[in-house]
Amino acid sequence: MDSEERITARVGELTGREAVRAHDLGASHAWRTYRVDTADGPPLFAKALPEGDASFPGLFRAEALGLDWLGRSFGSPAVPVLAWDDATLVLPWAEARPPSPEAAERFGHQLAAMHLAGADSFGAPRDGYIGPLPLDNAPHPEWPEFYATRRLEPFLRRAADRGALTPGDVREVEKVIGAVEELAGEPEPPARIHGDLWGGNVIWQDDGALLVDPAACGGHREADLAMLALFGLPHLDRVRDAYNEAAPLAAGWRGRIALHQLFPLLVHVCLFGAAYRTTAMDTARAALRGPL
Template identity: 40%
Template sequence: MTTIPAPLRQRLTEGFGAPLERSWHATGGSINQAAAIEVGGERFFLKWNRDAPRGFFAAEVHGLQTLRAADAIRVPDTLEWEDQDGDCPAWLLMELIETPAARVDRQAFGRQLGEQLAALHQSVSPGDTFGLDRDNFIGALPQANPSATSWVAFLRDHRIGAQLDLARERGALRPDAIAQVERLMARLPDLLPDDDTPALLHGDLWSGNYMIGPGGAPVLIDPAVYRGHREIELAFTELFGGFPASMYEAYEAVWPLDPGYPERRLLYQVYPLLVHVNLFGGSYVKELKRAVAPYI
């Protein structure tokens, strides 16, 4: 059995009204621990975090529910969640997504993912602004989502600027790198087109945050949802790779990108790279400076 903390195991036993029959290892991402569990013949996915700030899993649940409401792409159902309580860590109980036993055609999967991602991005209503109706987290870091009508201002102040302030406080960047990012921020009005059309974004879309679900269908997990410009989401998917080429082809067939997007790709990777600098440091500083350099 995977070692689930005893206070959490007790809490689950009380909630189910029955003991856990078995548990086994599951991947919980880079910041959480996780297990698959079985109770009463049913299987669930459980993750927990002893260091999670208050509201951490509630924010994830809100993000998943927001994506589900768009009815564009599958996300797992969320069942129960709690903040840390004494010795019991914060935890989230979810639907267990069963991956196919048979080999999946990745190009066909990619086409479906691209079509559904485009539909997700289009899931906004007239009058929607950038931001969200609540703040949340990207990884373990806070992510503010105030309502804004200007994408340039939102990106500058609440994405790049917020993470740069955090990097400065933590001493994660040297003064020269900070100055380079500040020069980039000052140039954003000249670098980005006058396009204030929001899209509903997963917000943390790298290859570890999608799954191949039953029937080979795409499933999105671990979101950092907000309404932003869709190009930042596409740029994020290209930062670390791991997405089939067919995804991009299918996306463009549904909602073609602006021809100038390739020139902005590195710029839009600055935000996730700052997040990684603040979370992990190391080589991400070099990658950040490489992304900033063409624009200053």
């Protein structure tokens, strides 16, 4: 049985739907993605690890539970989960629409509602992943300490260990880590954040957007907005303005964008090497300049 036949059978077993054919859409990190046609309704989307691959324990569990948690807020943009097991995740197929100003405004309101649903603490009840990299979600009551010890420090060490950062680079990021408390702005309660919200994880719809591939946790709401700005999003100003109407951002938020972007850039250094080094270091220096 080839991989497409195996995925077709597994999706049918997991969902109880009559899956008729899986179409391989290509690899994403260590897993592959599929569009699965069904005989009894719309197509499905599946992610699957290679057969027998045990390199990512809890990967799809963390993603499924994270999406479910994000979805427990009125009007949440998180895509619903249909089924999952250790090697497979099944979601509805979502056809992307052209982004429009109206959809961007709706998305801004959706994102604000999801954030305002809140979290019990910074972190999550379980560890997770960001892409293929493990993520320490051990809860903490204060965001600066959580961000320093669960996000910046582990990925700084990982990047340094793979030789993608110089000792001088490490010292520069350590300055940010040491100053997080004073750079963080006024304390905010933990928000219900996506955690990996670059534009590729936003699927535009006519009436807003759907979010996929989260690294969900209780976090700082500015982090999601900063990541949307990192690699660009159509109509970002409309999204942000609508968000600000529903959940006004704290004073100085623009000056904290670099602080929030440093974590995903360190993740990229860990994944892709020195190609992201210059951007990461420029961002570390911008973070140290603090709020405007």
